[in-house]
Amino acid sequence: MNARMLRVFAALLVWLAATGAAAQDDEAVLDNVVVRNRLYEPGGHLEVSLGVGLPVQSHLTAHYFFTGGVAYNLFNTFAIEARAGYAASRHTGLARSISESFLAREDKRVTDELEDLWEMNFHGVAGIRWAPIYGKLSLVSDLPAHFQAYVWAGGGVGSFQRNSVIQCSQVVDRQLGVCDNRTSLEDRGSASENYWVRETRMAPVVSAAVGFRFFILDKHGVRLELRDWVFRDNYRVNLVRDDWEAGRVTGDVASSPGLTHLVQFDLGYTFSF
């Protein structure tokens, strides 16, 4: 009786194991089908791209990026890319408000410049793009969208300008916060020149991004990207109001100014040859 039961159990175990193994095999085959059947294989292809970037966070400055890029896909998952462009930048309303009110705040005779006021304009970077994820998305029942998810890292150089919101070298109207040559005190737009202390520089920049590239038709694609531009800040501390209002250079360079991050959401188009 025991031997018979043992044989039955053994047979049952073998059957269960075989069934499970078969199911696993089927699943493995399916997975491979999913993985292998890539409709778009960018490896070995050159591609060009255009993009527009909008600021995700804007405290004192806002940037609007216009970039173009050339990339070569060494493999399906790996590419090298060069990007260059121009960022139109401006002070935010908050920065303008601070600058106007601070002119009238004469109780603050010594202060430091604010951080993160550098605005990036021209820039060029080169980097690598690693796209380990290839996926398919069911947008509607009959329309699958193929995409790659990638990370990007690289570095380059950029041109920067910095317009102070504290140091006005020629105060026109302290109470109204006027520090420019406007023809009418009430009309800010009539000014053609301002007297805020302005600095420019070229500096290295590092950039990193995560994003998706959706393939469209054979050669086209849409890119959605979150990108961070990082560069070293540089500002002065211990500024004396009498000095800057007399047009003299004042203060010391901050010893550890930290890094400035410009985070942007980038919408782009790519064309693969």
Add this chain to the structure above:
Amino acid sequence: MRPILSLALLVAAAAQAAPPRFPPSAVVLAQAEEAPSVPGPGAETSVPPPPAQPPEPKPEVPRAPTARPEPTVPSEAAKAPKVEPALAPMDDDAQDEQPVVSEPESVPERDVDAPVTPDDAPVLASSDEAPRTTDAREQRLVNGAPLYNPNVSLHIVQKKRFADESKHELALYPAVVQVNGKYTNHAGTALHYIYHLQENFGLQVTGQYNWHTNESDFNLELIDKVREQAQAASSLLLVWGAQAGVEVTPLYGKFAFLDDKLAQFSLVLSGGAGVGSTRHLIRPEVSNEVDGQRFNVPARFGDTGTKFLGSVGGGFRLQFGESYALRLEVRDLIYTARVDKVDGCNLADFEQLEAARASGQEFGSLPLSGGCKYEKFDGVDPKTKKNYREDIILGRDLVAEPSSDVLNNISFYAGFSFLF
């Protein structure tokens, strides 16, 4: 060889142009259900099962390398469901080597119930070369779709491996970090419960506690350098929130990581409404020197009451197995903010408190409003020796100009969930 190939292409094209001899996919599905050994529609069932018998050689019809070969079905199997063979991978080298005309051979008898496995069934995982049949003329429909078209994933995407309907989901987000903090910083933990009423629609109850809430360094920098700060309503801090809402998953898909790992994901969109508790920074962390001794006085916050809370969000749910998922979402917590009381005290209360402080009067005898917790502005902290009466003027400043705002607290949620 080339003329023969051309002829074969013509024959194949004519065969493609002929009316399909296959029943509609629904019929095939029904037949497939009757005969379990026959591959049915869909990705999972489209994979041919292991052959029950050795592959049979092709009879009579010469094979053209660019056309799909027809399966050989014994005459006895006339009543068996018609089965479209899976398409073979297109291998140019193999085509060149393959004889165009093969001698017909006798067909051995076979069991009609056995699965029909053509000899050209693809070995899907055996090589690195994926099937390539992008030419429309070469695409033969298998149960209504070109199975080995690279875009065959259409089937695979359509079929979800794990169903959500009628399932419960408990999601824990250990890290919830605010990403748009201009004047405020928040970090916390959230717990969500979702009941998936339907496959793409669920009801949601959420709770969140922010264990770190403070004004941002940027706001403190403005105070320090230019004597400016955000309005009280714009720098309101959310301590906790509770909401009820819905979650929809309009999109789903799959992705492969480095060709090895496969994961299913859904795009989740959510919305809800509820209440949240808020507070405001009265005084940042300072050092207090008493009798030559320096004490570090922690930041002090004042309760600003519960507010209406709404949220919208979206993100990805990556499912691993049937019961586990990783969730990456971004949510915008929207709350109304009007700061006219701090710790229950309004401007009139603070002015009375300030006057009493200046004259050294006891606070208990003041005709304050009912909810004013004047005790919080009275006494001395035994640890830091900080006199709380010094904070009255700071509280008064917050409500001196009652401010209101609608705040958007956008946070990134990273967590995992358990489905049951």
